[in-house]
Amino acid sequence: MSRNVCVSCLDPRLSRRGFLKGCAMAAAALGLSDSMVPRMVEAASSPARPPVVWLHFQECTGCTESLLRASHPDIGRLILDLISLDYHETVMAAAGKQAEEVLHETVSKHAGKFICVVEGGIPTKDGGVYCKIAGRTALEILKEVAPQSAAVIAIGTCATFGGIQAAYPNPTGAVGVRDLVHDRPVVNISGCPPNPISFLGTVLHYLTFNRFPELDGLGRPLFAYGRRNHDQCERRAHFDEGRYVEQFGDSGHLKGYCLYKVGCKGPGTFANCPAVRFNDVDVWPVSAGHGCVGCTEPGFWDTMTPFYERLPGVRIPGDEGIITKAEDVGLKVLGVAAAAVGIHAAVGAGKRLVAGKKQEKADQKE
Secondary structure, three states, X not given: OOOOEOHHHOOOOXXXXXXXXXXXXXXXXXXXXXXXXXXXXXHHHOOOOXXXXXXXXXXXXXXXXXHHOOOOOOHHHHHHXXXXXXXXXXXXXXXXXXXXXXXXXXXXXXXXXXXXXXXXXXXXXXXXXXXXXXXXXXXXXXXXXXXXXXXXEEEOHHHHXXXXXXXXXXXXXXXXXXXXXXXXXXXXXXXXXXXXXXXXXXXXXXXXXXXXXXXXXXXXXXXXXXXXXXXXXXXXXXXXXXXXXXXXXXXXXXXXXEOHHHOOOHHHOXXXXXXXXXXXXOOOOOOOOOOOOOOOOOOHHHHXXXXXXXXXXXXXXXXXXOOXXXXXXXXXXXXXXXXHHHHHHHHHHHHHHHHHHHHHHHHHHO
């Protein structure tokens, strides 16, 4: 571990059992077979840890806080064991002039070899004067550091897409890292905050295979952002059957029905929230009774609001109210060919219709 990181953040050390469990969890999240776990453990155990420069710009430090509080296994400590965190304003022991000296020393000494992690949006309006560190703008710092790195990881929706700072009318001209860095690989780990497993899996994949995992069109790892929350949600069956919460606190809400009608943005949000829980919490907002707000998506403060109104363009079964017969849902949804989410619902309903017809014929034969 780098001498610049606060020792109190690392003690007690991560147990061997926790280390192995963390690697196994990351391998599972990446969709790798069990046979790849030993290779991943070997890469993670290597004493040659890549230097990391972690930059903070327009953000609340929530991504770092979430990462450091991840546990069982202690993912925060695991990540700190995987990398040499040479510069990180939140956890490093140095401050002020000493901290800036560490930044310049690391960038110079490890040019072309270190990973640059960016947390927070970058203001560009008026020369970027709305975010300054040590007398320099975030724009200047990024332009100095990123080109000398081996690769860049943007963590959190602020760093990936500008975040709340970029919401209309975006007075500071905030943007994400990919809008400014074009000569280095940039991986987006979006979310407010993102799941620590998404970050851990990306780092472990890089250490194991010397490259980043496959990305989607927005630069996000497919293993974490390749499926909609809606398609993995434990309330999905209620959506397929046309059972919805009409307003918070009603009988449907108490029964755990689908939250789409009260604003859940799961049908338009790509993430792993329902499948991979984090910070030792066994629930996520939807399972606890609150709709997804789409925080992993670009411009979600504008495109997903109002948060308690339906996401437009989604055709659903049971619009006229609760439908108790699955056959009714299936017949209605199967007729909606153009509805993307409706098609998902139709598949489930269609299968039930076919199975019902087969059973009916079997009963007649008997």
